[in-house]
Amino acid sequence: MGTQGKIIKCKAAVAWEPGKPLSIEEVEVAPPQAHEVRIKIVATGVCHTDLTFLNESKEKHRSSFPMVLGHEGAGIVESVGPEVSEFSPGDKVIPLLLPQCGECEYCLNPRTNFCTHNWVGIMKGTMADGTSRISCKGKQVNQFMCLASFSEYTVVADVSLAKIQEDAPLEKVCLLGCGVSTGYGAALNSASVQPGSTCAVFGLWGVGLATVMGCQAAGASRIIAVDVNKDKFPKAKVFGATDFVNPKDHDKPISQVLAEMTNGGVDFSFECIGNVEVMRAALESCRMALGTCVVVGYTEAQEIAVAPIHLLMGRTLKGTYLGGWKSVESVPKLVSDYMNKKLKLDEFVTHTLPLDKINEAFDLMTSGKSIRTVIKMAE
Structure with a gap:
């Protein structure tokens, strides 16, 4: 040129x-x-x-x-x-x-x-x-x-x-x-969502919706979309959400709401907002001994406070960066998946x-x- x-x-x-x-x-x-x-x-x-x-x-x-x-x-x-x-x-x-x-x-x-x-x-x-x-x-x-x-x-x-x-x-x-790869990979790579499992995704911006899509691709049987904006729920359904919860509709902590919905908590939860209070709620929404919470949302201005008992009882808290994909080799494959209609x-x-x-x-x-x-x- x-x-x-x-x-x-x-x-x-x-x-x-x-x-x-x-x-x-x-x-x-x-x-x-x-x-x-x-x-x-x-x-x-x-x-x-x-x-x-x-x-x-x-x-x-x-x-x-x-x-x-x-x-x-x-x-x-x-x-x-x-x-x-x-x-x-x-x-x-x-x-x-x-x-x-x-x-x-x-x-x-x-x-x-x-x-x-x-x-x-x-x-x-x-x-x-x-x-x-x-x-x-x-x-x-x-x-x-x-x-x-x-x-x-x-x-x-x-x-x-x-x-x-x-x-x-x-x-x-x-x-x-960034966004789609991060959320999609958070479910498939970082959490390793299992077929038949129950998932909760907090925050339905682009990353959260991509996480919903990843949970569906992994074979989750129940995907609970959590957001204070009810207008996002129809879009979440397009990507595979099966249930919808607006925390504003309840007078109890969202973790308690989800525990009651799932007989003790979800198998996998994902915080896709970048809010430390929601991160804690996502962790507390997980099943005791078996649940995994993945922090996907970005923030540097705050620190997360976690009650040690939630970790001592076997819950896993982890983060993800670009959804766990090795970037140079994985992104072209994701492009190919989109072109072959395997990815929205x-x-x-x-x-x-x-x-x-x-x-x-x-x-x-x-x-x-x-x-x-x-x-x-x-x-």
Whole structure:
């Protein structure tokens, strides 16, 4: 392409400081360096984690700003840096919030999908050399999760990128970069939901609905969807929910409600909101001695308080990151499953907006009017 090796000027939604609306700016995206790939983003989902990070970063992550958020994108390779052998211009790709270098002790261990490649930089939003490839008004702009999919162009590490089949619709498969993969895998991989089991899913945003879908795929016989917004229940039914509970309809703790519904508690529970009180309720909703609770929702601003007796009596509390999938090798398979109609994606998308409406996408999310909004970039 004619832009190879040159700085690209394009639009991006910049978060200049935490807690404030994003600003559409012209940014400069530098060429990729060694083991890096520059991508033209075609579409990106707006994930609740973007909003949570924006609003919770006033203290812990203030130094990461200014920043381009977005981590659920899909696009086309524009150019590659030195020593990149797996990608070529024109490839369809999904950037990955979790790398898979294939060499660290975690990548080599089948029990985890974690990878240590540039983990400190990923948390700060910088590449392996400590800098970002995006700048605006003479200032470095960090890249959320080293991805920054709220930009028309971005640069990512080659170990944080999955090449996908050419006929995949990018405006749909972008959701496999985070939300759908995370929830779906939380049930299949992290919890290992068993056929015939009873599950409870707390929170019916995109991740929660994907968790419901994963429970159904695993063969759960009863899937209880829990949310304070009753308007989400019909959508949960589409993904496999069998029962619906609104905590506002009861004058007793939700854990007690679920225990009474299930003769002592559910086999598997999933917290998909990022609220520590709900995390505790999800754990307490599990069966004694056998129940497993998986924390799927993201938060850093709070700490969970757990009564030790709930763990001493044999319940398991664990977390998940990208649903336990080893990212580079698994995401293309999930794309293939979608293309073969084994996995739902279209049903998650409730709104499609241009980049300059990004703040409206956050408003739709917080008001409970959307499941997933996809931002489509200008052609």
